[in-house]
Amino acid sequence: MPKWMRVFGQLREIQGLPEKKEVLPVMRRTWKDVLVIVGVLLMAMTIGAPAGAQGPRYPAKPITILVGWPAGGATDLLARTLAEAAKPHFDQPLVVVNRPGGAGTIATAELVNAAPDGYTLLLQAIAVVAVQPHLRKVPYTIDDMIPVIHLGRNPTTIGVRSDAPWKTPQEFIEAARRDPGRIRIAAPGVGTIPHLNAVLLTGWAKVSVTFVITTGGAMSVAQLLGGHVEAIAQHYNDYVAQAEAGRIRPLGVFSEARNPLFPEVPTFKEFGYNITGEVYNFIVVPKGTPEPVRRYLHDRFKRALGERMMQEWAKKALYTIEYLGPEDTDKRIRYWNKIYADVVRMLGIGER
Incomplete structure (x- = not known):
């Protein structure tokens, strides 16, 4: 059976090692020690802000979620439901903006050209990154964006x-x-x-x-x-x-x-037709987005997936919520990128 017809089960989520705890000896504090502690606390207050940024902590303004499809479709409804379910977990509004056209490539091009500051996200579909680059020349690669979280799948x-x-x-x-x-x-x-x-x-x-x-x-x-x-x-x-x-x-x-x-x-x-590819949806940010920002987004979207509103919508919309972290999401993207490269080549539907 050709490998592009095999669909593997859900990728196993990698578990992190427990944090090593150390016991520090009690010591007398000097004014120098106090200043160091104050500096650390100030840094902690702005964790999540883009690297090198000065001023308010992240996020300090509304966050845009790009969608590469028109309003009313499955991906658009997923994005709007996710944004609503995430409201309690974000300090700023999430604004869904539709950029339809080019089978999702227009929105993706906008994302990779956006500032990597955490204020422009994209609710992505697997074909836009794993199929379109094999069909034609597009202004991005899978390395131009960083996965935040895998949301689910849709047959x-x-x-x-x-x-x-x-x-x-x-x-x-x-x-x-x-x-x-x-x-x-x-x-x-x-x-x-x-x-x-x-x-x-x-x-x-x-x-x-x-x-x-x-x-x-x-x-x-x-x-x-x-x-x-x-x-x-x-x-x-x-x-x-x-x-x-x-x-x-x-x-x-x-x-x-x-x-x-x-x-x-x-x-x-x-x-008798063993064709089983599904659509996988995930959130991505531009390459270069600081890790604290990505972690902030990941943690809050993960909480949103567990919200009752999200669960009820998924059941009604016949959408399967499937959480994966950034590393496993990246593995899934790269796996299907290789599979669909073979499919496009075998079908002969790519641009010559």
């Missing part, structure tokens, strides 16, 4: 209108085989995980379809409901409201096993 699906004649993945594939090129599938950007999974599916089944590239989930859903496409390659939580209303029917999910949040939807693996 992708193929969905059709409820009045479509296809009830299973196999019926859908057979229809595409009978009429090459007629079935149109909307996908949120070239090289996104939903797009790649759909390309892999049609390539594996040896059928021809027409891909319609959109700016995000909201546009894809509108295209489907408007009759402009026959199917969408999308996260289920991008159209769960329409599915519950009986307007859209998910045909299958790309994952190792059925999702416990929507167990009625079969996997494509059950029909």
Whole structure:
């Protein structure tokens, strides 16, 4: 089996060694000792401030969270819910700013060009850093940003209108085989995980379809409901409201096993198509961001993930919260960067 079709389990979180405690001897304090202690205390008061910064402790102003997709889509809703859940843990507001376009590369370019001071963050998706650089020339690499925290994962699906004649993945594939090129599938950007999974599916089944590239989930859903496409390659939580209303029917999910949040939807693996790539979301900051700032952000976002608001949203939105620290997040990014380099090369979809 090609290595780009294997999906490994969650990476094991590395546990740190316990802090070594030392007992200092009691000694007489001199005025010099007192001044040293005062200096240490003053430094502690500003820990978290960017290196070399003078003035108020970090954060001293609102923090921007960039999102590379339009408002209303799965990533945007994740960012806004996270910002709301994090309010009690931050001393300043978190402002979500949408920078859609280029399959997430526009927002990423803005991030890497931002000052590494902790005031510009990006809620990132794995394809933007692990796929797009292999598809075309982009103004960044995975080394231009530093992971803060891994937030969760989101499987992708193929969905059709409820009045479509296809009830299973196999019926859908057979229809595409009978009429090459007629079935149109909307996908949120070239090289996104939903797009790649759909390309892999049609390539594996040896059928021809027409891909319609959109700016995000909201546009894809509108295209489907408007009759402009026959199917969408999308996260289920991008159209769960329409599915519950009986307007859209998910045909299958790309994952190792059925999702416990929507167990009625079969996997494509059950029909012989072992395509299981999921979307992983994480927060990144520009390279050069001071470690105290990253640690401040990590600790507070980790608390936010445990907030009841976040947990309830995830359950309703069919999103799987999955915490990983900075080191394991970095390992996951680099692992999938190697895997998708092989996928792009095998599919021949990168720019020459």
